[in-house]
Amino acid sequence: MSIDKSQWQPKIIVFACNWCSYAAADLAGLNHLEYPADVRIIRTPCSGRMDPLLVLRAFNRGADGVLLSG
Amino acid sequence: MKKRVGVFVCDCGTNIASVVDTEKVAAAARQFPGVVFATTYKYMCSDPGQELVRNAIKEQELEQVVIASCSPRMHEKTFRKAVEDGGINAYMFEMVNIREQDSWVHHDREQATQKAIALVRMAVSKVLRNQPLQVSTIPVTRKALVIGGGIAGMQAALDIAEAGHQVILVEKEASIGGKMTQLDKTFPTMDCAA
Amino acid sequence: MVAVAQHPNIEMITYAEVTQVKGYIGNFKATIKKKPKYVDWDLCTGCGTCAEKCPTKKLKDEFDLGLGLRTAIHKVYPQAVPGKFYIDAQNCTKLTSGKCGVCEKLCPAQAIRFDDKEEYQEVEVGAIVMATGYDLFKWEEAYGEYGYGKYPDVISSLHFERLVSAGGPTGGKVQRPSDGKEPKSVAFIKCVGSRDDTKGKSYCSRACCMYTAKHAYQVKDKIEDSEAYVFYMDVRTAGKNYEEFYQRSLNAGAKYIRGRVSKIYPRGERLVLKSEDTLLGRPLEVEADLVVLATAMVPSEGAGALAKAIGFSSDKDGFYQEAHPKLQPVETFAAGVYLAGCCQGPKDIPDTVAQASAAAVKICGLFSKNELATEPMVTQVDVSKCSGCGFCVPICPYNAISLEPIQERGHHGPFTRNAAQVNSSLCQGCGACLPACRTLALNLKGFTNDQLVAEVDALCL
Numbered sequence A: 001m002s003i004d005k006s007q008w009q010p011k012i013i014v015f016a017c018n019w020c021s022y023a024a025a026d027l028a029g030l031n032h033l034e035y036p037a038d039v040r041i042i043r044t045p046c047s048g049r050m051d052p053l054l055v056l057r058a059f060n061r062g063a064d065g066v067l068l069s070g
Numbered sequence B: 001m002k003k004r005v006g007v008f009v010c011d012c013g014t015n016i017a018s019v020v021d022t023e024k025v026a027a028a029a030r031q032f033p034g035v036v037f038a039t040t041y042k043y044m045c046s047d048p049g050q051e052l053v054r055n056a057i058k059e060q061e062l063e064q065v066v067i068a069s070c071s072p073r074m075h076e077k078t079f080r081k082a083v084e085d086g087g088i089n090a091y092m093f094e095m096v097n098i099r100e101q102d103s104w105v106h107h108d109r110e111q112a113t114q115k116a117i118a119l120v121r122m123a124v125s126k127v128l129r130n131q132p133l134q135v136s137t138i139p140v141t142r143k144a145l146v147i148g149g150g151i152a153g154m155q156a157a158l159d160i161a162e163a164g165h166q167v168i169l170v171e172k173e174a175s176i177g178g179k180m181t182q183l184d185k186t187f188p189t190m191d192c193a194a
Numbered sequence C: 001m002v003a004v005a006q007h008p009n010i011e012m013i014t015y016a017e018v019t020q021v022k023g024y025i026g027n028f029k030a031t032i033k034k035k036p037k038y039v040d041w042d043l044c045t046g047c048g049t050c051a052e053k054c055p056t057k058k059l060k061d062e063f064d065l066g067l068g069l070r071t072a073i074h075k076v077y078p079q080a081v082p083g084k085f086y087i088d089a090q091n092c093t094k095l096t097s098g099k100c101g102v103c104e105k106l107c108p109a110q111a112i113r114f115d116d117k118e119e120y121q122e123v124e125v126g127a128i129v130m131a132t133g134y135d136l137f138k139w140e141e142a143y144g145e146y147g148y149g150k151y152p153d154v155i156s157s158l159h160f161e162r163l164v165s166a167g168g169p170t171g172g173k174v175q176r177p178s179d180g181k182e183p184k185s186v187a188f189i190k191c192v193g194s195r196d197d198t199k200g201k202s203y204c205s206r207a208c209c210m211y212t213a214k215h216a217y218q219v220k221d222k223i224e225d226s227e228a229y230v231f232y233m234d235v236r237t238a239g240k241n242y243e244e245f246y247q248r249s250l251n252a253g254a255k256y257i258r259g260r261v262s263k264i265y266p267r268g269e270r271l272v273l274k275s276e277d278t279l280l281g282r283p284l285e286v287e288a289d290l291v292v293l294a295t296a297m298v299p300s301e302g303a304g305a306l307a308k309a310i311g312f313s314s315d316k317d318g319f320y321q322e323a324h325p326k327l328q329p330v331e332t333f334a335a336g337v338y339l340a341g342c343c344q345g346p347k348d349i350p351d352t353v354a355q356a357s358a359a360a361v362k363i364c365g366l367f368s369k370n371e372l373a374t375e376p377m378v379t380q381v382d383v384s385k386c387s388g389c390g391f392c393v394p395i396c397p398y399n400a401i402s403l404e405p406i407q408e409r410g411h412h413g414p415f416t417r418n419a420a421q422v423n424s425s426l427c428q429g430c431g432a433c434l435p436a437c438r439t440l441a442l443n444l445k446g447f448t449n450d451q452l453v454a455e456v457d458a459l460c461l
């Protein structure tokens, strides 16, 4: 089995801290900096809130990549 | 708590609607479990926009509200207030960022619309698990403690005292004044330090 | 200063320190330790009869940095506020060996109290301003090339301030500490301990370029036929009218030499400074009668311990950490605790005053309300699940969690055990404690495990 790379749409889940990374993503928006639409952001109150179990949950449900940013 | 979610998708003029098909997002939202009402509007944050939310809460007997618009860092407070004025708890509300984190950073209409739908699905799923929260209050003792009696501490103490509040100024040496009292004349004016 | 002392709303507690702070914004309880002064300040009139007769005449005056002398019973300096006398217990003959007591006999107000004790006072306040200022970098311990402090005529800038001050030990005449002669050639070295990763601090102390320009000008102005040499790395004059101020020193004849001094050694009565003029690329030797070091500002002694006691953080250099360098420059991570002056970082008086007023405004804003609304998105403990392990306690950056005994009913009747308790006024809703809890006893309202899992699932669909 092979993956047609041009059609493949990865699921990228981002956990972003409300105070820095989430704000930075907003700033990227303000500057209209383009990035792939497969990137989906979940807002967290702080990166300290991140439980490793949430990352595992994401992979378990089929995420292709998880980015924690804070 | 009953599951009666209302979804409101904002065009933000053309800021969102030029890239995201907001009607399609609203239509998709109507299919999500728990959603009983979904609509779009040109400017959700405007007075008529908020009015729309308030009325829908009453008419549709909404228990939860999801607004897909700009960043929550922008208007979360505005909408919490609107939701509360509509008659439900301000925390039975979630906001979806389809402007800063969608329409402004993608240009493929189909992909951006799909992303908006996914983000709304996420928020609906979350809001169904929200609990009403109460803002509580704590009393304030109107008295300040200033630690250190140099120019910084003296200035802060004076400003607070002048505003009519009590101040306790604690200094470790036997005299206030700090380093400045050891200086002769000070730049840039060369007036005396004491 | 007098305005502070006379203000009806200000209670001034000097010769005292804050030892403990508990509570949270709007509701702090602070413990103040008052050190024994051995003089009843309600009675002392500040007449000074005691100091005139005190036999301990030869003590080094800290205010004049050892350039002047004082007695055991003394004021910090003549214009001290409050203008009262106190006894330095370590050097008082009566307190160390039981003899003397002259001041007690002579004091017309009968204010002397040899049995004075340390006292603790508890106060309740709604907000705190940290204004503990700075100390000077101990160059004597780091700079061997400048003689480790063994040459009496190599002094710090603060010493120099005492020498030029009309209220100083020399009445404002610049004199060499070694022989009291007027120096004809004065050399200034900037950035001593600042901008020096190997021996000192990496940061710039911000005030020294300007006060050195001031000192060089004062030398030219006060001493006839004098030379003022300034060794520098850069001249930083970023302030309103600062560049003009520096130009005035240059116009007065101060000689600025770009280069670091690599060695100072004595030659006869004078000192030789070996350096290089890096603009000309030439080695250089300057003879001076007095060398003045512009030493770095460092956080004041005990500043770090105080921050710990109150519950906010210091930066890598020990200065108090502001909540955000641009947007919250006077706030700390502890709500209700604000920063003013050099405790937050080196700065000059204009910046210090501006920051102090900013901190005051923040507090006045806080005090404009009777009550404070608290953010409801805080952590909740399900005590039935909490095992009392305490893992979460040290994780919380805001010290919001404590283990508290709770009553429970077991097979053999009631018993007590420990369970975590979150103080919702301290909790900032960061959620850092949640991953630490093995039993899922903690949950953050608004960002519960259930909610986040639902989000992940919905996105991965």
Ligand SMILES: Cc1cc2nc3c(=O)[nH]c(=O)nc-3n(C[C@H](O)[C@H](O)[C@H](O)COP(=O)(O)OP(=O)(O)OC[C@H]3O[C@@H](n4cnc5c(N)ncnc54)[C@H](O)[C@@H]3O)c2cc1C
Pocket: B147, B148, B149, B150, B151, B152, B153, B170, B171, B172, B173, B176, B177, B178, B179, B180, B183, B185, B186, B187, B188, C016, C017, C018, C131, C132, C133, C134, C135, C157, C158, C161, C207, C211, C214, C300, C301, C302, C303, C306, C340, C341, C342, C343, C347, C348, C349, C350, C352
């Ligand atoms: C040689 C020299 C010359 C200068 N010349 C100028 C000039 O001409 N113009 C200019 O604008 N700036 C000048 N400055 C800078 C100026 O000194 C500072 O900007 C200013 O003093 C900072 O004030 P502050 O209140 O923050 O700190 P400080 O003056 O250090 O005051 C801090 C106070 O807090 C007290 N304290 C410390 N710890 C505690 C504690 N734990 N509990 C209770 N009290 C405590 C200290 O005893 C002190 O009284 C000069 C600095 C130096 C070194």
Ligand code: SF4
Pocket: C050, C053, C054, C055, C056, C071, C072, C073, C087, C091, C092, C093, C094, C095, C100, C101, C102, C103, C104
């Ligand atoms: S008792 Fe102490 S302070 Fe008083 S005069 Fe004697 S030495 Fe000085």
Ligand code: SF4
Pocket: C190, C191, C192, C194, C195, C203, C204, C205, C206, C207, C208, C209, C210, C234, C235, C236, C294
């Ligand atoms: S202010 Fe000037 S002398 Fe002081 S550390 Fe900065 S550059 Fe050096």
Ligand code: SF4
Pocket: C378, C379, C395, C396, C397, C398, C399, C400, C401, C422, C426, C427, C428, C429, C430, C431, C432, C433, C434, C444
């Ligand atoms: S959420 Fe953050 S602030 Fe609140 S108790 Fe947990 S660790 Fe402390």
